[in-house]
Amino acid sequence: MEAPGETEGAAGPGGRRAGLRHRHRVAEMLDLPFMPFCVLLGGLGFICVAFVTAWCQHWRGGFALDGSAQMFNWHPVLMVTGMVVLYGAVALVYRLPATWSGPKLPWKVLHGTLALAAFILAVLGLAAVFRFHNDHGTPNMYSLHSWLGLATVLLFSCQWLAGFSAFLLPWAPAWLRALYKPVHVFFGSTILMLSVASCVSGINEKLFFSLKNGTTEYKRLPAEAVFANTLGLLILLFGVLVLGALARPSWKRPDTDSPDSCQPLLTAER
DSSP: OOOHHHHHHHHHHHHHHHHHHHHHHHHHHHOOOHHHHHHHHHHHHHHHHHHHHHHHHHTSOOOOSSSSHHHHTHHHHHHIIIIIIIHHHHHTGGGSGGGGSSOSHHHHHHHHHHHHHHHHHHHHHHHHHHHHHHHHTOOSSOSHHHHHHHHHHHHHHHHHHHHHHHHTSTTSOHHHHHHHHHHHHHHHHHHHHHHHHHHHHHHHHHHHHHSOSGGGOGGGOOHHHHHHHHHHHHHHHHHHHHHHHHHOGGGSOOOOOOTTTTOOGGGOOO
């Protein structure tokens, strides 16, 4: 009879290789294609925008530009659309397989343009809430939600300016771009997390302010509360899926030295 150690030593390497092959096959089966995931995520983003629009239209009285409560309703719609859904699309531009080969410069421009559009929507959303507060004598910037939201937008503005200066203008040397790139990626994910936190806290705050009398009290969970709470969960799910996609190694753009990978916009050849 063979000693246990001898049997294990003889069969061990083969068994380990078989186990590794099995785990590799399982990983391949779970490695979903990016494009179907992208379609699913786009559908979820559309649902988030549709939900926040329906909430403001059906329960909060619609939209206006006159400083009334209806003007405030632009705030959640623009923030969810710009700082969550569109920003999520911005974050995933370089995960598109089309960006993995050929010139990188057009994708840089698309990435920066979409980010600028998201920032403009965020600024308009802030303008709506400040106008509403000022017209009604409501103090600004006293709640945690307002601090978190403004800090997120300010950080986003710094992120966009730094990215534009480092990757699209001609004065940044290649070593500086290489040094700044992981910082840019880190703060990109951080801003998305802060945006989700700001939107969810804003929904909760609005429900506490609006549902506070009679049978519509928040604690009684009326239909509006159920709908808005569901919106918050959808926003959270969207953010988690985007962050998961960013962390997935098989969906990352290969680090190839394309001819214009470090080429700034203003020196691009025509």
